[in-house]
Amino acid sequence: MGKIRVYSLAKELNMESKELVDILQELDVEVTSHMSTVEDDTADLVRGMYSESETDDEEETGSEKEKADEKVDEIDKEIEEDKEDDRVAIIPPIKVKDFAEEVGMQANTLLKDLMGLGIMGNINYSLDEETLELLIDELDLPAKIAAPEEEEDFTCDGSKVKVDFEEDPADYRLRSPIVTVMGHVDHGKTTLLDMIRKTRVTESEAGGITQHIGAYQAISGDQKITFIDTPGHEAFTAMRARGAQLTDIAILVVAADDGIMPQTVEAINHAKAADIPLIVAVNKIDKPNAQPDRVKQELTEHGLVPEEWGGKTICVEISALKGENIDELMEMVLLVAEMEDIKANPNRPAEGVIIEAELDKGRGAVATVLVKNGSLKVGDPILAGSVCGRVKALVDEHGNRIDVAGPAMPVEVLGFNDVPKAGDFVQVLEDEKRAREISEERQEKEHQARIQTESKVTLEDFYDQIQEGELQELNLIIKADVQGSIEALRESLLRLSTDEVGVNVIHTGVGAINETDVNLASASNAIIIGFNVRPGVKAQKFAEKENVDIRMYRVIYKALEDIKNAMSGLLDPEIKEVVKGHAEVRATFSVPDVGIIAGVYVTDGEVNRNYQARLLRDSVVIHEGEISSLKRFENDVREVKEGYECGVGIANYNDIKEGDIIEFYDYKEIERTL
Structure with missing residues (x-):
């Protein structure tokens, strides 16, 4: 069920927020200010009451009152339009100090008004559209919300900028196709590119897997083909998606001895989403256990029917290691490129x-x-x-x-x-x-969007977090040699978050780990993750001084494993009860100033002074409490083993009878894992 803020409901019902707060409090609804929220069913109830009262008023008045009201409304509208013309146009978001200057207020006064509305901030606090509307309505300020002015030639979201250039369609020429090689890890993507380019890439990659996107050009006959090699590990889903968006044709590499795997399915989905032609390369056909027909059968389950089976998907059986049918695969790429009629204009700005x-x-x-x-x-x-x-x-x-x-x-x-x-x-x-x-x-x-995200804290939000329980977080700073690795690591680590333990990536950057990173990690109690980068000498010494943990990795598997273990350490340990022993009550003794002492025989396990005691009568729990005394004959002892008699006193409890069973137990902390 949704919620609505009091001031929004008041605005909807055309009444003062304070008046609505009083009405809600009379209805026993827990609200304290304009910023409080109410459930949708409560809001509907108030709307119904208000609507009913309006209907009664309309029935009581008559056509004459309606005409008079219409005339008044027209006059009010004219006055409001005149007022609107005099209002200052405000484009959100805007800082408190700038807004105060625009409406002719002191910034400190505006900050006090914000505190009254339950919003904590400073003069650089960024006011969003919702907060501005609230301030303007509550304080009756001479301002109005205006839409941001749109530039004709560019946008601020990083998309295309309008360039003053007239294109001639006659300048367009056929260009080389851009081909993405995708598929599951270890299915032979990089080996295929090695064979095409006659180079060795795999040997230089850490852990034998491709960890960066690479783009290479190869020549088939007299034509060039641009290949993009995308990593196959699941952590690089975002990078692989970007590869699919760049490309004209996708080659899906599937191992004949392994079949369709999770990352294979992801690659198929990316290619379909990008609406690009897909060529399937069934690799490793030279292996004894290769089953290319099984691979083709599995492809049909994902909507890819091979041409030889009456479908439209081109399938080429290859051996990337031995170079079998590579030429045929290249011919298929050029054939599809020719059918797609891929063109570009070399005479325009890039x-x-x-x-x-x-x-x-x-x-x-x-x-x-x-x-x-x-x-x-x-x-x-x-x-x-x-x-x-x-x-x-x-x-x-x-x-x-x-x-x-x-x-x-x-x-x-x-x-x-x-x-x-x-x-x-x-x-x-x-x-x-x-x-x-x-x-x-x-x-x-x-920068403004970052401020808006980071600094928007209200008292009610803070109260809600306390009520919901404190979420433990593992703060991380990620530094890597390239942007793609940062993106992949960040996405993978955020997916490790649970309801109890969250991952909070507070900073990312390209380049070596420096003193600024260490300083930030020290202030925010964070761990620094270095992927293919290392700290400088000064940064290392500073980290040792500040006791900041820096972890360096070259393979993503190890990084994810270590962070997962660190997060497991943040989980509250599971408290498990462990039964330590039982004793049968054979006699009871009344001791002055102490109470009833049970003479027991330890039937199994042991009794320790630090254990808890549970009194059972006919297998029903009568009482649970601490052991107040433990004696052998007249001597206080710490522990009594199985097969011995002893005297046991239970703290603040005397209803012990012969034949009762006392169960002794303790608690054990068990480390929990994700």
Whole structure:
């Protein structure tokens, strides 16, 4: 069932918030201020009451009163329109100090009014549209909410910027197809690319798995094909999704000895979502236990029917290791590309996508860009999301410097003023000044959104968190060599969160772990995760001084495993009762100033002074309590073993009878795991 704030309901019913609070309190509804919330059924009840009273009034008045009311409404409307013209237009979000200046108030006075409405903040607190409406209504301020002015030539969300360029359809030419190789881990994707490119990639990858997106060009006959290799491990779902969005054709690699696996299904879904042609490469047919027909049968369960079975899906049986049928696979790629009629205009300003980005110690921000349309040249002003720059150098996949990168060509770009995000749209603009202006506008927008997210705390929200119970969190700072790894690690770690233990990634960044990271980790009690990066000497010493835990990894499996274990340590241990022994009451003795002492015989286990006692009579629990005394003959003892007699006193309890059974037990803490 939903909820609605009191001030919103009051506005809907055209009454003062204070009046509505009084009405609700008379109805025994627990509300304290304008910011309190009420259930939908309570709101409906009030709406019904208000509507009924209005109906009664209408019946009592008559047509004359209706006409008079209409005249009054017209006059009120004219007055309101005149007032509206004099109101200051406010575009949310806006800081408290700026809003106070716009409406002619003191910032401190406005902060007090906010506190009265249950909102804690400072002069830099960002007011959203809902809060602004509340302030304007409650304080009757001369302001109104205005929609943000839309720029005609760009948006602040990182999407395409309008460029002053007239395209000629005659300039479009056939371009090389961009092909994504997808599939489950260890099904042979990188081995296939090795065979196509005649190079070795797998040997240089940590743990034998591909951990970064790479783009490579290969030649088949006299035509070029651009290949994107996407990691197959489930942690890289987001990176694989981005690969599917970049591509024209997808090659799905499925091992003939393994069949359809979870990541294979994900790859199929990504290709379908991107609406791109899919070619299935049934790999490892050279293995003795290969069953390519079983793979084709499993493909039909996911809507992919092979051509030889009357469907539309091209299936090629290959051995990436031995190079069998690779030429046939390339021919199928070129055939599909020809049918798709893939074209681009090399004469226009370049457009593309950031495949990967990193901070190189000697070269600065370096981004791998896949040009989809146009030509990227040295000296071009470029914009990628909220990052801009001028192309200082272009480096192809072989490490050679080039002057121009045409359509479907992957190239390393040097010249960004910061590290762009993997997946950002890249384009060339008319001049660097415009690129910088749009970049600054987008950065400010991101900053405001971050402030809005981080600083929006109300007293009621804080109270709700206390009522719901404290959520334990493991704070993490992630530093990696490239943006793609950060994205993959962050998504995987957030999925480890449970109702009891949450993962909170408080900061991410590309590059080495520095003293600023350690300082942040110390202040927020966080663990630093370094993926393919290490801390500098000063940062390491600072971390030791501040007792900050820094973990370095090269393979994502180990990172996820360690964090999962750390989160398990945050879970409250399970308290389990352990029965330690039983004793039969054979006699009872009354001791002055002490009470009844039971003379017992320990039938099994043992009795310890620190144990708890449970008195059973006819197998029914009569009492539970602590042991007040434990004696052998006249001596106080700490422990009595099975087969011995002793005297037992139960604290503040005397109703003990012969034949009763006393069960002794203790509690044990058991570590819980996720």
